[in-house]
Amino acid sequence: MKVLSIIIKDFKTILSDKQAIILTMLMPIILMTILSLALKGSFIRSNSLEIERINIAVVKKYNENSDNIMFEKTLKKVMDITPDNVEINPDKIFFEDFLESKEVSKLLKYTVAEEKDALELLNKGEVAAVIVLPDKFLYNMKINLITPFRNNVDIKVLTHADKSMAGEIVTSVMEAYADSMSSVIIGKNVLIESVSANDLGQSGYDNMEEIMEGMSSLMKGISINIENTVVEGRESVTSSEYYAVAMMSMFILFAAGQGGRMLLEEKDNQTYQRMVIADISKTHILAGKFFTVFLIASVQILIMIAFSYFALKVKWKDFSSIFIISITSAFAVAGLGIFIGSLTYSMGNYKLANTFENVIIQIMALLGGSFFPLDLLPDVIQKLGFLSLNGVALKAFLKIILGYSIRDISKNILTLAITGTIFTILALIIFNKEESVDVKHNKITSVKA
């Protein structure tokens, strides 16, 4: 009951602090709204962001030799042209001229793999997308590029649901490729029609390669079908969904920041001493602070989920799983809060609490993917993501949005629960230690509560 009184008092105190309300409640709502709208559809402002190259795998389902032989036969049979006169190689165009071009290579880094291996890499998350060049790709592309005929080419882009933004980038790049190829075909058709109209015969095709090369920079529009298939039947997250989760998981850390100040503030106000005289044990005082931070974080999560659900139309899907992640996230944040609070109290100044709020939270936000999706950041940062509470919570929330089950996020939940427990135990040990702190009038060396 005494713990409850402390919680109610602390919560009322925080509610009366307008600055704290703005920071913990209003700011994340504003930020998630702005970021959701600004990055709708792409998530990225590539001009201002140095992006880590996206790993992709390319599967060649065609056989180069058999495609070439087949094309030679077709060309001889249908158009009576010797292939030596038309040295156009779609394989080279795709890999060397396109994927290895200066612009595309800035974004994508490819490896050629067998289909089975490529899908395994995709499922492991080691590549963001797999591009499957279909059977007879070379043959069909040559037909499209050289003859008046047109064959369908289905290039598949398989993306991973967890790396949806990178997948979107790969898709966009492939669409650009498709557009370029289309313009080549148009150019080719114009050339063929001119040759036919002017009855130029074989000599009319002599310059075809040169013309094609010259036109490659002006390419536009071709109907190459791109199939964007996400693995495991999951949906990709939208910018609203991503940033609702990202801001929520970041801003609950500020509740821990507030908890970090509470104990020393009580001491500075002499209310801590008054509580000790009122025979409130240190464990009770710490429990009061723990549940206060837990309550603040829970209210933050509740408000942000409600706002994103109604205003940003975020589909949280499985609310029971969301509830479990929310509770464990708030638990971890509460543990962290009293840990910072105990250290701040034992140090007797606010340097640590300030550093936590101004520096550590920002680092955790970056490492955890609250600023940018992790798959766009360097591998080193991605690997450090486990160090951030918000990163663990963010992944868990996103997975539920993506359609994973509670079982799939059990590791995240366990991590949050264990982290919260460890921080709480450390806080109890530090806070219950004999103290040596200067207060206003007396240098207190020990308090038995």
Next chain:
Amino acid sequence: MLNVKNLYKNFGNITAVDGISFEVNKEEVFGLLGPNGAGKSTTISIISTLLKPTGGEVLFEGESIFSNPKFIRRKLGVVPQDIALYPTLTGYENLRFWGNLYGLRGHELKTRIDEVAEIIGLNGRLKDKVEKYSGGMKRRLNIGAALLHKPEFLIMDEPTVGIDPQSRSHILDTVLKLKDEGLTIIYTTHYMEEAENLCNRICIMDEGKIIASGTRQELVELVKEKTQISIKLDSVNESILNSLKNMPGVNDAKLDEDTINLYGENGDILLAEIIAKVSEHKRRIQSIDVKKPNLEAVFLHLTGKALRDV
């Protein structure tokens, strides 16, 4: 009720409390008088169970407060020198919180808050946030928070520091009321008038030591100078000066322009005789000022320094 025995408290090389011993009897107001840094706050922090001493013992109703701090805490109320309240909460919310911590609930708590508000004179203002209170109101609420659980033993650490005379007077009245109700109080102050007016017994501290203790009268008797009577006449000559100087009970007489300063043992009796003697010499009295020895003089006498100058 409280027995302090040979209490020491060191902070590194600094000795804040240097082997003090005193007793506080039930239903008395015991004053701890001394300048800032005398060791008063450290002493009461130890008695309040906030600090452990370097040495010595404190017994409350025969029970050691160090081995069983819960025993004294149940019966103790402490009014700290600082305002130990939550400024963004209302006065009522503050009292309710502290009442809750002492186990008060529901109707009992509400009734007690009303009673305390009456004692401290803040009824009608409890709905306001504490941050909007004047300094005096905050101090009164600070006292109220220590009274909610009806303590048997109250420690008040300089409760009138830095407030306006009206609020100070109200607080002193409150202490007198609590004294009349039979509460045992330790009252620390560096205002000698407060100690003189409120306390049954006074302990004067300086540099961590008790330099004198007893009732006001006992302390004043330590001062040799006794009462000073300054009498201003229309004219003064050697004859009247010698006549006054030779009066029984007058220890010394000095002339300062047209004012004669007389030093004696019992000012009240002397005064009538002095007036009669002046009449005999056909002189007119223009003014008389009687200065009785006070705790300020006691402190000056014992330490060689003024209480307020330290």
